[in-house]
Amino acid sequence: MFLQATVWRWIAHPIFCVLVPVAGNAATDADAVAATQLSQAVEKSRGVDKAQLTQAADKSRVEGKAQFIAAKDLPPDTRLEKLIDGFDVIWGLETISENDALVTVKTGKMYHVNFKQMTRVELQGVPKVSTTGQAGLLDVRLSPDYATTQFIYFTYSKKTPKGDTTALARARFKISDKSLSAVSDLFVGTTDNGGAVHFGSRITFDNSGHVFFGIGDRGERDRCQELNWHNGKIIRLKLDGSVPKDNPFVGTKNALPEIYSLGHRNPQGLYFSLKDGKLYNSEHGPRGGDEINDVRKGLNYGWPVVTFGREYYGPKIGEGTAKSGMEQAFKVYVPSIAPSSLIKYESGKIKAFANSFVLGALVLEHLNVVSADGKKETRYLESMSERIRQVKESPEGNLLFTTDDGEIYRISPAS
Ligand SMILES: [Ca+2]
Numbered sequence: 001m002f003l004q005a006t007v008w009r010w011i012a013h014p015i016f017c018v019l020v021p022v023a024g025n026a027a028t029d030a031d032a033v034a035a036t037q038l039s040q041a042v043e044k045s046r047g048v049d050k051a052q053l054t055q056a057a058d059k060s061r062v063e064g065k066a067q068f069i070a071a072k073d074l075p076p077d078t079r080l081e082k083l084i085d086g087f088d089v090i091w092g093l094e095t096i097s098e099n100d101a102l103v104t105v106k107t108g109k110m111y112h113v114n115f116k117q118m119t120r121v122e123l124q125g126v127p128k129v130s131t132t133g134q135a136g137l138l139d140v141r142l143s144p145d146y147a148t149t150q151f152i153y154f155t156y157s158k159k160t161p162k163g164d165t166t167a168l169a170r171a172r173f174k175i176s177d178k179s180l181s182a183v184s185d186l187f188v189g190t191t192d193n194g195g196a197v198h199f200g201s202r203i204t205f206d207n208s209g210h211v212f213f214g215i216g217d218r219g220e221r222d223r224c225q226e227l228n229w230h231n232g233k234i235i236r237l238k239l240d241g242s243v244p245k246d247n248p249f250v251g252t253k254n255a256l257p258e259i260y261s262l263g264h265r266n267p268q269g270l271y272f273s274l275k276d277g278k279l280y281n282s283e284h285g286p287r288g289g290d291e292i293n294d295v296r297k298g299l300n301y302g303w304p305v306v307t308f309g310r311e312y313y314g315p316k317i318g319e320g321t322a323k324s325g326m327e328q329a330f331k332v333y334v335p336s337i338a339p340s341s342l343i344k345y346e347s348g349k350i351k352a353f354a355n356s357f358v359l360g361a362l363v364l365e366h367l368n369v370v371s372a373d374g375k376k377e378t379r380y381l382e383s384m385s386e387r388i389r390q391v392k393e394s395p396e397g398n399l400l401f402t403t404d405d406g407e408i409y410r411i412s413p414a415s
Helices: 002-012 026-043 050-063 221-225
Strands: 078-084 090-095 100-105 109-114 119-122 137-142 151-160 163-172 181-188 203-205 210-215 233-238 259-262 267-272 279-283 290-295 331-333 339-344 356-361 366-371 377-380 388-393 399-403 408-413
Touching: 050 078, 090 388, 090 399, 100 137, 109 137, 137 203, 151 181, 151 203, 163 210, 181 233, 203 267, 210 267, 210 279, 279 339, 279 356, 290 339, 356 399, 366 388
Parallel strands: 090 137, 267 339, 339 388
Antiparallel strands: 078 408, 090 100, 100 109, 109 119, 137 151, 151 163, 163 181, 203 210, 210 233, 233 259, 267 279, 279 290, 290 331, 339 356, 356 366, 356 388, 366 377, 388 399, 399 408
16 A cells, blocks of 8 residues: 555656756746745644554544544644545545545545545446556546436546547446446547646536536647647536537637637646636646636636746746736746645635635645635645645535545644
């Protein structure tokens, strides 16, 4: 288990930047200094004791009562508990209730998990998933009309004659089931190739019958600017998989009608806020230049023409950091944190997260919180030294997160 998780890290996220010294520009250096100061500030308040966390989880299991630990780099007035562990890299987490969830792991398995009983049921009926490199079983979400339809949606890396691509599937699942049923692909991207990088992909829904999900550039970055490929795009479909008539490129010659926005490098965070009616994404930059964007219909988010990142081996990419007709991210990370998911925390139950974005960070391992205007960033739980993959607001307004060590944690108010 440990070995598997470690190998995956190296295959999927080689950290070239620490191996190759590169001359930085002024902006990069200033940001790097700011980032260092921030992490030093957190460094002083290191607090999470992993052994203590595991002991608390064991005690919870035996006594049937949640055990919490305090940590100095937790958000103020909150507490942390480990809910369950022992999985492979957990890519997707979706709550059905406060204590029931669907979990996807990169190696292609889906589970129904109950946090109270600490039980897990591996669900049958998941399609065959490619798992080379960054490929795998990706996100999972309940349909907005799940209560009446029992539909769930998931994204995965699918084998085709040309290699692997990103697919969106729908299936039926109810909580007593041990298998998915009525499984069907709603979308298979024109992004198949023999490479194993940048599949995206998170799923989100608006309140008017659409599903959105993201696909990365798949290592073919120029295709992000071309409308006849799905590479580097946010896709918008109706819940049955058909193309909405008002998608921005319906009727444009040679354009794929599923495209909602373009120019995204590897969007692994996607969140439609029902509160403010906006769609947000986070995406991995190359060496530097991770982004949070306010994603709007038909617009171009720049990759690989404009970026704050550089090649892993040093040179600049594209034409600079801004260009007419290309949207600016409202938050840029230099150096990269590797954001693997994003939500806008809506309930306000945890004050430190209220009206803010919460992201998981894979490379600079921590929980990243950014104010709604993108101007203030806070890093929590660096002391855990965990690659935080998926973040999720629970039905009761607590914050759940998963790690690449196969664990699920819950942050809740201290009282
Ligand atoms: Ca961009």
